[in-house]
Amino acid sequence: MQTSAERVAALLLAFGEGGAGSSHRVSDLARIVGRERSQVSRMLHALERGGLVEQDPETRSYRLGWSLLVLAAGAGDAALLRAARPVLRNAVARTGEVALLSVQRGNRSLTVLREESAQSLRAGGWVGRSSPMHCTASGRALLFDSDDDLVAALTADDLLAPAHGLAAPRDLNELLDRLHAERERGHTVASEEVEIGLTSVGVPVRGPAGDLIAVVNISGPTSRLVTRVDEVARRLRAAASGLEAALAQPHRASPSGTTRTSSAPAQPGLTPDGRAT
Structure with missing residues (x-):
């Protein structure tokens, strides 16, 4: 069984499908990570409050937030x-x-x-x-x-x-x-x-x-x-x-x-x- 941290990590990694900077609907993310839509929606709201994801007010889709992108820029080789x-x-x-x-x-x-x-x-x-x-x-x-x-x-x-x-x-x-x-x-x-x-x-x-x-x-x-x-x-x-x-x-x-x-x-x-x- 996945821990809460592992579920959040899997959700953030799901944003990589479709290429850098792509946006995703809640239903698409739920399908990718194999979770109920309501569970994914709650996690996304928490991540949004922390500045790690952003929601488009018109399309209601989500993309990675600038805070996470800045951190990622310094990761890896x-x-x-x-x-x-x-x-x-x-x-x-x-x-x-x-x-x-x-x-x-x-x-x-x-x-x-x-x-x-x-x-x-x-x-x-x-x-x-x-x-x-x-x-x-x-x-x-x-x-x-x-x-x-x-x-x-x-x-x-x-x-x-x-x-x-x-x-x-x-x-x-x-x-x-x-x-x-x-x-x-x-x-x-x-x-x-x-x-x-x-x-x-x-x-x-x-x-x-x-x-x-x-x-x-x-x-x-x-x-x-x-x-x-x-x-x-x-x-x-x-x-x-x-x-x-x-x-x-x-x-x-x-x-x-x-x-x-x-x-x-x-x-x-x-x-x-x-x-x-």
């Missing part, structure tokens, strides 16, 4: 998010599909950045959504540096109670076989695993010290992506390399006193946003 945004935008432009950046939080893959595509039919996680590691492209890519014992520990709970697509790994042996093959290829593919009709491709991103810090991911309807996996994986490898090059750049002070990344590419042949030169 600002350098990673700043460098990743143009990389994801370029990946969207080249593939036509949603691009995401995910990091590991405990035994989950957490989406921290999303760039939309122009396609009318789109798929993929929203910012703030956490997903199991065994049956998602981002999750398995985050496991690339984990030994088999750690993989078992991180995925044990989800493998014991699977509730995912028909193609998800059914046990640890199947997961390890899939993960070992994906390590050799350098990218992961999860098709019809976490959600029927969804295919995702993931490539790990490494920090300047060589440690695995994030995953870039392209997600879309299986009908569009399943025949383009090799092409998408190639685009994502270029995107990951571009992001790694941007993160390796020394930071210098700008005239305003903030820091910024040098515009000169550190890796020959790639710009910091993953485009070939």
Whole structure:
């Protein structure tokens, strides 16, 4: 059973569905979090009094409040998010599909950045959504540096109670076989695993010290992506390399006193946003 704090956290994370700055009706939020509309309405009123959400007086829909957005601006790895945004935008432009950046939080893959595509039919996680590691492209890519014992520990709970697509790994042996093959290829593919009709491709991103810090991911309807996996994986490898090059750049002070990344590419042949030169 969820605690009160967990229910509030789930409600705030639900605002990530639909993209940053989006508004939601009470009924939509209730559906997302799986709660009664009256319960969600009471929580929203309390959050509004605290300045964490705001209600539009005309539409009666809710959006995140400025107080929460200011707090969020200082959260996470600002350098990673700043460098990743143009990389994801370029990946969207080249593939036509949603691009995401995910990091590991405990035994989950957490989406921290999303760039939309122009396609009318789109798929993929929203910012703030956490997903199991065994049956998602981002999750398995985050496991690339984990030994088999750690993989078992991180995925044990989800493998014991699977509730995912028909193609998800059914046990640890199947997961390890899939993960070992994906390590050799350098990218992961999860098709019809976490959600029927969804295919995702993931490539790990490494920090300047060589440690695995994030995953870039392209997600879309299986009908569009399943025949383009090799092409998408190639685009994502270029995107990951571009992001790694941007993160390796020394930071210098700008005239305003903030820091910024040098515009000169550190890796020959790639710009910091993953485009070939």
